[in-house]
Amino acid sequence: MQLEAVGAQEVVVGIVAEAFVKFVTRLCECEKLKKLHERDFELAKVAEEVTKALSDGREGTFGPVTIKVQKKFLGRREVKVWLYGNEVDPNTLLAELSKAKSRAAWLLSDCSDHALIEVLYPYEDRYLIEVAQRNMEEIKSLCTGATPKIDFGEAPAHVVEGVMKGVEAYLSRHAGA
The missing domain is CATH 1.20.1690 (V-type ATP synthase subunit C fold)
Structure with a gap:
């Protein structure tokens, strides 16, 4: 027993x-x-703020993203964006932000x-x-x-x-x- x-x-x-x-x-x-x-989490944290800054035409540094706005002739403006120190197109940045948010949400879940x-x-x-x-x-x-x-x-x-x-x-x- x-x-x-x-x-x-x-x-x-x-x-x-x-x-x-x-x-x-x-x-x-x-x-x-x-x-x-880690980079996806870092980007996801600043994604909303970066998106708003781009749409408002506002300059600033948001974590790994830097936005510079240059005033041009007749009120036009040119937006330059850097991601981790590399210059990228604003549309490329928005795509990267979207991917980062998705990956971060998936991992958090x-x-x-x-x-x-x-x-x-x-x-x-x-x-x-x-x-x-x-x-x-x-x-x-x-x-x-x-x-x-x-x-x-x-x-x-x-x-x-x-x-x-x-x-x-x-x-x-x-x-x-």
Whole structure:
């Protein structure tokens, strides 16, 4: 009887570890994508202000975008635009702003805390979900190969053991990556 209980506990711990590794893998994919698309986030932040400045014919520097307006003969004006120090056509800039806003919105949606936690829903362990939610920022340290300090709160032993086993499994698979 004792052996069956230990065996069942080990199975549950293994399932929690597997769930945790899937969660961390998705979390780290998102962190990598956010870093890869930093420029999109930077552009998306200033997109509305840049678009308004262009339509108003207003000069200024907005993050990576610089707008210069030169008055010409008979009230005409010439607009010059620089994106990350390179001169671009205003229409090209508007297209880049649109793409950046779309990519940033996609990443913010697909990599939101809620979307990341959804990876754990099929496992139906509310304690595991609570541990992941409470420690999201700390768990991100796994993405750089560090061991997180996880607050388990009132989580039962199978979650604590499973998460710790998951941390070890993730770090051993991604060592040196």
